[in-house]
Amino acid sequence: MASSLTDNDVARVDARLEQTDELLERAYPGDDGSRQPIHTVYVPGHRYEPGLPAQWGADAAEAVAAAGGTAALCEKLGLDPLLTEEIAPLVDAKLASEPIEDLRIDFEDGFGDQGDDAEDAAAVAAAEHVATAVAEGTVTPFIGIRFKCFEKATRHRGLATLDRFVSTLAEAGPLPEGLILTLPKVTTVDQVEAMVGVCERLEDALGLEKGRLRFEVQMETPQLILAADGTVPVAQLLHRADGRITSLHYGTYDYSAALQIAAEYQSMEHPAADYAKQVMQVAVAETGVRLSDGSTNIIPVGSPEAALDAWKLHARLVRRSLERGYYQGWDLHAAQLPTRFIASYAFYRQGFAAAASRLDNYLHHTDAGIMDEPATARALARFVARGLQCGAVTEAEITDAAGISTRELMQLAHPKLTLKENA
Structure with a gap:
């Protein structure tokens, strides 16, 4: 066979692309195939206890029963009878066995400022409750805390809560496999690098294996989409976190408010939200970092008509996110669980x-x-x-x-x- 390139020619190409090969292997390993939760549930830090997931499941089932049952709700949401017949028993079983896949014990917006003593005590109590759930085998597949952000006004408080929670949990026994920490309101890559340093210090102090502590970044500020120097920080921070970032979570309301979008129009489907999420999607491609959409604050409560309208909205938004490659979202109330599972199961079974x-x-x-x-x-x-x-x-x-x-x-x-x- 005719050939013109010598072994030396090929070796020169290898040498020229050695750094590219290393970059692709290190920075773009692809998804690891592990399970991604379809939602994250947020509960205030002082309200968490081991029985909370089961209680949410019971509350969700009660809300559905009041609407005539899961099959009736599926039909009201517009699902055809055959699909309803397949999905309804799956949703009922899910609410009974695993109503919450990912639980975030919230010491940020959901907790507020209750004073240092109260937050210290709540952080320790939350860790003890998680340890109990682990020992009893009732812990959710993924669990963690959201602490206050690294901006100057709340940095020390956030670090103290993170320290007390992780240290107490580590002293109680092995950390839960699905432990995830949430760094909110990130504005710069420096804050992410600071979080990496904190994780390293905690691992050293607690005798944890290097890389054991990982965290998700909440995308709630426009500064991560476009920085003062015209760069796109969200693409940079993924590669400056030593492989510790598990996911990026879009924060619907903080991000919308920062852009001065009127409260009535703040939504996961606002064009500004779509733009930010598309930037995030491109940034994480092939990095192994996952994405989560945000939440809707329209809750299925009140009159039957109001609840149904809220369920329809939630189901539509869940479906919309799935169609756009966002396979996870936030849920804020037990009554949102039925439509999370109905819409998700319908998406996968229909396709x-x-x-x-x-x-x-x-x-x-x-x-x-x-x-x-x-x-x-x-x-x-x-x-x-x-x-x-x-x-x-x-x-x-x-x-x-x-x-x-x-x-x-x-x-x-x-x-x-x-x-x-x-x-």
């Missing part, structure tokens, strides 16, 4: 048959009118995997519809991980 069929055709080289590329096949596999992880579809359904095992599904969805495992 499952087509996605599974296309995967089957792709994997088995069937000519079915759509020639999916590898990138699209990965997207299809990730969609199905997310449906499996949140409980919308089962392993048996995936095997029957796509002719693929769960392991094969995850290998297709996350090929970078497969390559590392085989290396």
Whole structure:
């Protein structure tokens, strides 16, 4: 065979791209395939106790029962009868077994300023309650605290709460696997780097393994989208956090208020919100950092008509986020749980048959009118995997519809991980 490039030529290309190879491997490892919660529930720090998730599930079930039951609510939300028949029992089971996937014990806006003594005591009590839930096996899959931000006025208070919570929790035993800390109202990359330093110091002091403490960044300020020097800090901070950032969470109301959007029009679907979230989405692509949309403060309470209107709004916003690649959001009230699960399960079940069929055709080289590329096949596999992880579809359904095992599904969805495992 004819050939013009020598081994030296190829070696020179390797040498020239060595730093690029290192950058891609370090900064863009891809999603790790682990479970992402479909929501984060916020509760004030002084109101958390081990039985809270079960109580929220019971309250949510009671709200649904008052509306005629889950099937009736599904129909009122516009789901067709066949889909309702599939989803209603799944939602009822979810509310009974795992009503909250990710719980954030809030010492920021949800707690306010109650004085140092009260916050110290509440932070210690929260850690003790989490330790109890871990020991009893009732802790939510993901749990953590949101402490006050690193701006000058609240920095010391936030650090004290973080210290007391983590130190108390670590002294009680192994930290929960799903422990996540929340750094709110971030305005600069320096604040993120400071948080990295705090995590390192806590790990050293408590004898924790390096990298054990990870945190999410709340995107609530326009300064992270566009800095004073014209750069995009949200893209920078991901690569200055030593791999400790788990996710970016959009803060609907703080961000909207900073842009002087009138309160009536502050919403997850405002064009300003969409712009910020699109910037976030591009910034996290292939980094392994996840995204979460924000919340709606319209709660399904009051008259049946008002509750139904709020449920319809919440369900529509959840669906809207999912369609735009935001697979997580905030819930602020137990009555929002039913529509979180209804809308999420409907999203995955409505798309499952087509996605599974296309995967089957792709994997088995069937000519079915759509020639999916590898990138699209990965997207299809990730969609199905997310449906499996949140409980919308089962392993048996995936095997029957796509002719693929769960392991094969995850290998297709996350090929970078497969390559590392085989290396």
